[in-house]
Amino acid sequence: MHEISLVRSLVRQVDQIATDHDANADAVQDITIEIGPLSGVEPELVRMAYDQLCNQERRPPATLTIELSSLQVSCLDCESDTELQDFTFRCGQCHSGRVRVISGDEFRLLSITFEEGATLA
Numbered sequence: 001m002h003e004i005s006l007v008r009s010l011v012r013q014v015d016q017i018a019t020d021h022d023a024n025a026d027a028v029q030d031i032t033i034e035i036g037p038l039s040g041v042e043p044e045l046v047r048m049a050y051d052q053l054c055n056q057e058r059r060p061p062a063t064l065t066i067e068l069s070s071l072q073v074s075c076l077d078c079e080s081d082t083e084l085q086d087f088t089f090r091c092g093q094c095h096s097g098r099v100r101v102i103s104g105d106e107f108r109l110l111s112i113t114f115e116e117g118a119t120l121a
């Protein structure tokens with residue numbers, strides 16, 4: 001399961017940001033990430049991998065908040081942006097198949113909240 005390595009690099013990223021801001025990694029209270037439907041990443045597996053990593057490394061578990069992004073395409077014919085409810089990859093306005101994905105494949109860190117209440121993006 002590749003979620004383990006994704007979560008591991010995510011946690012490294014969080015530690016790095018904490019260090020950059022002279023904060024202790026222990027002070028991280030919340031980690032918010034964004035996962036898109038095209039990322040190939042399962043939110044549940046990410047949560048499991050995160051819990052496992054916290055246990056292994058004896059990290060004080062910060063809350064992991066997962067936001068699911070929507071799948072959006074931009075139409076090359078009529079230039080509308082539409083949010084797709086399924087994987088048809090057709091424009092919601094003119095039904096053209098000439099669309100470009102503009103959102104939906106992300107797996108990224110959105111923000112970190114520290115004890116003092118400061119939120120860093």
Ligand SMILES: [Zn+2]
Nearest residue numbers: 075078091094
């Ligand atoms: Zn269109």
